[in-house]
Amino acid sequence: MQKLMIKKNSDPKRKTKAITITQKTQDKESFTFVKKSFLYKVRKTSQISPKAEAPQIFIRKFFDTKRGVESFRLQVRGCFYINHNRMLLRVNFTHTLNIQILWKSKVFSPKKPVMLAD
Numbered sequence: 341m342q343k344l345m346i347k348k349n350s351d352p353k354r355k356t357k358a359i360t361i362t363q364k365t366q367d368k369e370s371f372t373f374v375k376k377s378f379l380y381k382v383r384k385t386s387q388i389s390p391k392a393e394a395p396q397i398f399i400r401k402f403f404d405t406k407r408g409v410e411s412f413r414l415q416v417r418g419c420f421y422i423n424h425n426r427m428l429l430r431v432n433f434t435h436t437l438n439i440q441i442l443w444k445s446k447v448f449s450p451k452k453p454v455m456l457a458d
Contacts, residue, residue, distance in 0.1 A: 371442040385430040408443035
């Protein structure tokens with residue numbers, strides 16, 4: 341069984357836009373929750389020649405063997421610049437991927453699949 345939900349939010353006063361995609365999957369061995377979110381904030385900038393900045397990447401992995409839960413979170417934060425109506429705008433973004441797996445059996449995770457020889 342699989343459920344998918346897409347949610348879009350925008351606030352013109354705060355100049356923000358958010359998109360969230362949530363997916364829930366259930367099979368014989370586990371429940372899986374996946375959440376992807378994309379957040380954008382637009383601001384005016386007065387910099388004449390902005391420097392490109394490398395995005396920041398945050399990764400967190402969590403295992404709880406007593407409850408049978410695996411969690412993974414990936415977050416990327418950064419910015420880029422665009423021209424709109426002769427104005428330079430800075431767009432700050434945050435992209436997040438959350439994955440949570442709840443194992444039904446006492447075996448924490450299934451055995452790794454075997455790779456077939458080419």
